[in-house]
Amino acid sequence: MEFTGDDLEVRHYDRLTPLHYLKDSLDGDLKRLRQGDCLVAFSRAEIFRLRREVERVSRRSCAVIYGGLPPGTRIQQAQLFNDPQSGCDLLIASDAVGMGLNLNIKRIVFSSLKKFDGHRMQSLTPSHMRQIAGRAGRFGSKYPEGEVTTLHRKDLKNLDELLNTSVETVEVLAN
Numbered sequence: 656m657e658f659t660g661d662d663l664e665v666r667h668y669d670r671l672t673p674l675h676y677l678k679d680s681l682d683g684d685l686k687r688l689r690q691g692d693c694l695v696a697f698s699r700a701e702i703f704r705l706r707r708e709v710e711r712v713s714r715r716s717c718a719v720i721y722g723g724l725p726p727g728t729r730i731q732q733a734q735l736f737n738d739p740q741s742g743c744d745l746l747i748a749s750d751a752v753g754m755g756l757n758l759n760i761k762r763i764v765f766s767s768l769k770k771f772d773g774h775r776m777q778s779l780t781p782s783h784m785r786q787i788a789g790r791a792g793r794f795g796s797k798y799p800e801g802e803v804t805t806l807h808r809k810d811l812k813n814l815d816e817l818l819n820t821s822v823e824t825v826e827v828l829a830n
Contacts, residue, residue: 672792676818677804680811681764685709690744690759691798693752694806695787697770699723706747706768716742720756721749733758737797753786759797763788766806768813778813781820788818 683686685708688694694709696702698719706717718736720729733756735743750770752758768784769776779787792801805814 671796672799672801674792674801674803676815677762677802678811680805680808683807685712685806688713688715688745688764688819689762691759692764693746693748693758693760693762693790694764694766695748695750695752696766697749699749701766702747702749709745709747713745715745717745717747718734719747720752722751724751729756749788750783750789757793757796758790760791760793760801761798762802762804763791764804764806765810765814768805768810768817779817781817782822784814784817785822 682801684695688709694705696705702719702721706719709715709717718732720732724732727750732746735741737757737759738745746758746760751827754758765784765787768779770779770783771777788803789801791803792798801813803818805811
């Protein structure tokens with residue numbers, strides 16, 4: 656790069672396993688969550704509200720992962736979710752799930768497709784949504800294929816649009 660004098664190498668990767676967009680939401684029914692699901696929410700308060708509600712209605716144990724968790728706790732929660740003997744077969748997580756953890760996720764379920772950016776609620780970008788959705792059905796994980804859907808029917812059309820919108824190309828890295 657001219658600006659810094661550094662070399663830049665751009666690598667493109669192809670997804671090695673299929674990711675299926677499901678045409679049906681969970682219709683708001685948390686009882687329809689199943690083993691290997693990751694329910695994604697975008698605030699710590701919402702993550703814990705959903706955890707309480709899921710555990711109440713389903714009597715299932717949930718692991719929790721979000722950006723503010725200490726790294727050791729985040730790893731412990733990932734291990735709980737990945738261990739079939741732990742009894743913890745659901746994950747409630749923020750978009751932190753899309754960064755650096757190896758998780759056996761079968762299906763990503765978005766509780767919302769909007770996120771507070773520090774100033775206002777913003778819709779997810781296609782690249783942000785794909786980064787999260789892409790955590791389902793990872794190559795070498797327990798699930799050879801992934802699925803993505805929404806908790807609420809009203810978000811399905813937006814999910815479909817995000818999945819079918821081309822990702823913007825970065826033209827300038829620095830000025």
